[in-house]
Amino acid sequence: MDKIPEGVRNYLMEAYELAGKWSLPNQRGNYENSQAVPMKTVAVIGGGTMGRGIAMAFCLAGFKTILKELNQETIQICKKELEITYAREKVFKRLNDEKIEKLRTTLTITDDFDTLSDCDLIVEAVFEEMKLKKTLFAKLDNICKSTCIFGTNTSSLDLDDMSSVLRDPTKVVGIHFFNPANIIRMVEVVYGSKTSSKAVATAVEACRAIKKLPVLVGNCPAFVFNRLLTMYTLQSQKLLFQYGYLPHQVDKIVTNFGFLMGPLTVSDMNGLDVVEKLKTENGWPITEFERVMWAQKRYGRKTHKGFYKYDLKTHKKENDMEMEQLIRDLSSKAQPNIQILNDQDVINFLLYPMVNEGFLCIEEGIIDRENLIDIMFILGFGWPVPTGGPMMFGRQQGIEKVANTLVHWNSLEPEDRIFMVSDTLRSINEKNLSAKL
Numbered sequence: 352m353d354k355i356p357e358g359v360r361n362y363l364m365e366a367y368e369l370a371g372k373w374s375l376p377n378q379r380g381n382y383e384n385s386q387a388v389p390m391k392t393v394a395v396i397g398g399g400t401m402g403r404g405i406a407m408a409f410c411l412a413g414f415k416t417i418l419k420e421l422n423q424e425t426i427q428i429c430k431k432e433l434e435i436t437y438a439r440e441k442v443f444k445r446l447n448d449e450k451i452e453k454l455r456t457t458l459t460i461t462d463d464f465d466t467l468s469d470c471d472l473i474v475e476a477v478f479e480e481m482k483l484k485k486t487l488f489a490k491l492d493n494i495c496k497s498t499c500i501f502g503t504n505t506s507s508l509d510l511d512d513m514s515s516v517l518r519d520p521t522k523v524v525g526i527h528f529f530n531p532a533n534i535i536r537m538v539e540v541v542y543g544s545k546t547s548s549k550a551v552a553t554a555v556e557a558c559r560a561i562k563k564l565p566v567l568v569g570n571c572p573a574f575v576f577n578r579l580l581t582m583y584t585l586q587s588q589k590l591l592f593q594y595g596y597l598p599h600q601v602d603k604i605v606t607n608f609g610f611l612m613g614p615l616t617v618s619d620m621n622g623l624d625v626v627e628k629l630k631t632e633n634g635w636p637i638t639e640f641e642r643v644m645w646a647q648k649r650y651g652r653k654t655h656k657g658f659y660k661y662d663l664k665t666h667k668k669e670n671d672m673e674m675e676q677l678i679r680d681l682s683s684k685a686q687p688n689i690q691i692l693n694d695q696d697v698i699n700f701l702l703y704p705m706v707n708e709g710f711l712c713i714e715e716g717i718i719d720r721e722n723l724i725d726i727m728f729i730l731g732f733g734w735p736v737p738t739g740g741p742m743m744f745g746r747q748q749g750i751e752k753v754a755n756t757l758v759h760w761n762s763l764e765p766e767d768r769i770f771m772v773s774d775t776l777r778s779i780n781e782k783n784l785s786a787k788l
């Protein structure tokens with residue numbers, strides 16, 4: 352913690368405390384007057400990338416934990432993947448033999464719905480498809496006891512729509528973990544228009560029990576974290592297919608800035624199939640580049656190729672000549688209007704849209720304060736701590752500079768949603784202009 356400026360440390364500590372003092376709008380309940388459901392048994396539905404990590408966290412924290420998969424075949428895949436994770440976590444000294452034994456012997460992995468009847472909390476982590484999640488919740492409604500809280504790990508989908516299939520929609524709450532869920536200490540707790548304070552209190556309590564920091568956010572497509580992350584991801588892809596940067600070049604600039612990993616490495620780790628489902632489900636525009644990548648099943652680590660390729664045996668990341676040729680083909684035809692001359696321009700191109708999106712989230716009432724956004728990125732994304740998170744980075748840069756740049760980019764690319772400037776930044780820009788007159 353020594354290298355962290357005191358101002359940044361205080362700012363983040365304030366955010367940490369603020370996150371605990373959650374409150375639903377319209378006096379629907381808050382941290383002081385809401386009781387969590389007592390929790391002994393937790394079920395996670397879907398043993399994929401996220402579900403496995405979530406189940407591990409609950410199991411290690413002492414909950415009776417059930418991981419529900421589709422069928423015997425997917426159970427075997429899930430078990431195999433868990434063993435790979437245990438081995439990796441042991442190498443990194445985050446798991447020892449005792450904990451691995453506990454996971455092997457007490458984490459129940461099943462395809463039997465009836466085992467879920469006594470759960471206090473369900474966290475669904477099946478594919479990002481509204482129809483599938485609704486069908487699942489409707490089925491669980493007939494199986495689970497009436498007090499069971501239904502959490503969803505959805506990255507983007509409408510909680511109100513999802514909860515509409517339940518007899519009691521107040522029990523649905525978003526519990527949005529970050530990847531890898533067994534490690535990352537941040538969780539977005541999402542409330543819909545009907546979510547009860549009891550459901551929020553239960554989600555918050557569950558997160559604390561597994562040593563994660565919950566931050567309460569409102570319901571909108573992609574919530575807060577993924578809204579900002581989407582800006583960063585889309586900008587990183589533009590650097591490839593519009594400007595001709597190669598994945599390792601962008602990643603290097605970003606790690607030099609202080610991030611643990613570059614955006615293309617992160618995209619490959621999270622899985623581009625998740626983005627495909629997210630964009631398809633929400634009807635968001637798809638770029639030509641994404642279309643080609645998805646057609647080639649370039650989903651990242653899980654298909655051994657994405658922005659990079661991955662050795663089938665060692666899983667080691669390597670530069671991919673085919674990918675680099677695709678980038679050259681697409682970028683040679685592109686005519687971007689925004690000028691990028693050096694590494695700092697690359698960083699600004701990636702991060703300024705995140706600052707803007709943060710202000711949009713605050714203006715829409717999805718989250719209360721800038722430092723809550725920042726702590727999410729510090730704990731949830733490996734954001735370099737000395738710059739305090741995206742919003743503080745914007746302030747450190749000079750918020751007038753960020754505002755002026757975004758307004759300028761918006762004038763160059765008026766159709767691009769990423770550069771639709773928030774009222775906050777637009778008014779800062781207007782004040783600047785009138786001060787100069």
Ligand SMILES: NC(=O)c1ccc[n+]([C@@H]2O[C@H](COP(=O)([O-])OP(=O)(O)OC[C@H]3O[C@@H](n4cnc5c(N)ncnc54)[C@H](O)[C@@H]3O)[C@@H](O)[C@H]2O)c1
Pocket residue numbers: 396397398399400401402419420421425475476477478479480483487504505506507527528529530621622625
């Ligand atoms: N991957 C990420 O980085 C990430 C981060 C946060 C949230 N999420 C969200 O978490 C959810 C899961 O994502 P993922 O990346 O783990 O997906 P995944 O494809 O890795 O895993 C999904 C799993 O769900 C299982 N499944 C599907 N239908 C099922 C059913 N009816 N019953 C039981 N199991 C079923 C599948 O067999 C599969 O193992 C999605 O909603 C996604 O948006 C993903």
